[in-house]
Amino acid sequence: MHFRLCYPVLDVLRWNTLRKPLASIVSAGLSKFGKREGLSGRELFVEAAKEAFENCPNLDPKRDIQALIIGQMSESFEHQGHSAPAVSDWTGLLPVPAVRVEVACASSGAAIRYGVLAILSGVYDVVMVGGFEKMTSRTTAEVTEYLAMASDFPFEQWNGVTFPGLFALMATAHMHKYGTREEQLAMVAVKNHHNATLNPKAHMQKEITVEKAMQSRIVAWPLKLYDCSLISDGAACAILTKPEIARQFTDTPVHIIGSGHGSDTIGLYERSDYTYLNSTRYAAKEAFKMADIEPKDVNVAEVHDCFTIAEIIAYEDLGFCKPGEGGKLIEDGETSLDGRIPVNTSGGLKAKGHPIGATGVAQLYEIYLQLTGQAGERQIDNCNIGLSHNLGGSGATCLIHIYERG
Numbered sequence: 001m002h003f004r005l006c007y008p009v010l011d012v013l014r015w016n017t018l019r020k021p022l023a024s025i026v027s028a029g030l031s032k033f034g035k036r037e038g039l040s041g042r043e044l045f046v047e048a049a050k051e052a053f054e055n056c057p058n059l060d061p062k063r064d065i066q067a068l069i070i071g072q073m074s075e076s077f078e079h080q081g082h083s084a085p086a087v088s089d090w091t092g093l094l095p096v097p098a099v100r101v102e103v104a105c106a107s108s109g110a111a112i113r114y115g116v117l118a119i120l121s122g123v124y125d126v127v128m129v130g131g132f133e134k135m136t137s138r139t140t141a142e143v144t145e146y147l148a149m150a151s152d153f154p155f156e157q158w159n160g161v162t163f164p165g166l167f168a169l170m171a172t173a174h175m176h177k178y179g180t181r182e183e184q185l186a187m188v189a190v191k192n193h194h195n196a197t198l199n200p201k202a203h204m205q206k207e208i209t210v211e212k213a214m215q216s217r218i219v220a221w222p223l224k225l226y227d228c229s230l231i232s233d234g235a236a237c238a239i240l241t242k243p244e245i246a247r248q249f250t251d252t253p254v255h256i257i258g259s260g261h262g263s264d265t266i267g268l269y270e271r272s273d274y275t276y277l278n279s280t281r282y283a284a285k286e287a288f289k290m291a292d293i294e295p296k297d298v299n300v301a302e303v304h305d306c307f308t309i310a311e312i313i314a315y316e317d318l319g320f321c322k323p324g325e326g327g328k329l330i331e332d333g334e335t336s337l338d339g340r341i342p343v344n345t346s347g348g349l350k351a352k353g354h355p356i357g358a359t360g361v362a363q364l365y366e367i368y369l370q371l372t373g374q375a376g377e378r379q380i381d382n383c384n385i386g387l388s389h390n391l392g393g394s395g396a397t398c399l400i401h402i403y404e405r406g
Helices: 008-015 041-054 083-091 107-121 140-148 163-178 182-197 210-215 243-248 278-291 308-317 326-331 356-371
Strands: 023-030 067-071 098-101 126-133 218-220 234-241 254-263 300-302 385-392 397-405
Touching: 023 041, 023 107, 023 243, 023 356, 041 083, 041 126, 041 234, 067 083, 067 107, 067 356, 083 098, 083 126, 098 107, 107 126, 107 234, 107 254, 107 356, 107 385, 107 397, 126 356, 140 163, 163 218, 163 308, 182 210, 182 308, 182 326, 234 243, 234 356, 254 278, 254 356, 278 308, 278 385, 278 397, 300 356, 308 326, 356 385, 356 397
Parallel strands: 067 098, 067 126, 300 385
Antiparallel strands: 023 234, 023 254, 126 234, 254 397, 385 397
């Protein structure tokens, strides 16, 4: 008995070597990131949804949106599970089906992936994807504990290892193997802080210098305060459609032309090499093959800089440079706004903020702005192809999406 015909979506994802859109983005929205006192996660999602709806007047949300997929990492921050129908209710989408997906910090990156799959399946024509997290009402110790739940419990959490510690291990391994320097980590922070000053929705709109970053207090050597992303509140959303109907809703659709999803061991200690992430390499290979492009074709990228070393490793895993050359790439200015491959034009997780469940779709939002010419002072010229890279945990999950201007 043959089952191949039962899985048309997988066939499209594996064998689509022509650059055909998988799905199209017709609108997107983002809440202001930061310490949003007095607002719940669902209210932040409504803020993002309001922008998406207002920017797409041809869309009737109640009539056109057929499903809602959201990413959220943890019930612990607000002591609230079952968040998908709550968000659907407050957004005015009931009774459409709503579901939450969770793969730690990559939760809304997964929401994009499964929104694309829902469109490709033919079951839905229009799907809303998004994510949110309300984090700042908890103490730093509580946030650290909740985030640590995305690491291995018996061998990492139980022994007191936190995510700054895990990424510090990656940083020291990279420094030992390739000669990467602390100053190069600081350069990532300086670049992303500068970009955030041009982003009115960023959490920290504050310039810093390499000297200031280097002199900040050590969190887990070699990572210092300015090497670490922010604890933030925020939400993001996007509206996906079948490519053939996208222009019913907008004259400027952005097409998703590649989607990759990779996994690795949840425990960092189980991996043979800490200087790269297998999940990123796998997801990148899948996404680039599907999009029928190469890394050199990407004009702008949002990568998961939860810590500065993560951005440098992402440069290498995504093929923007050879292994070991990520430090040189940032030092040479290649990833700055006027560089060869601008990275984290939004300010990244480092300065825009990292409300965990919102991050993947927030990355999509920035690429959407860039490809539609709406990024203001941080707009990249001649921007046609974009990429988003969203990690979960210490790299046990990676979601990559590639976008093309319609």
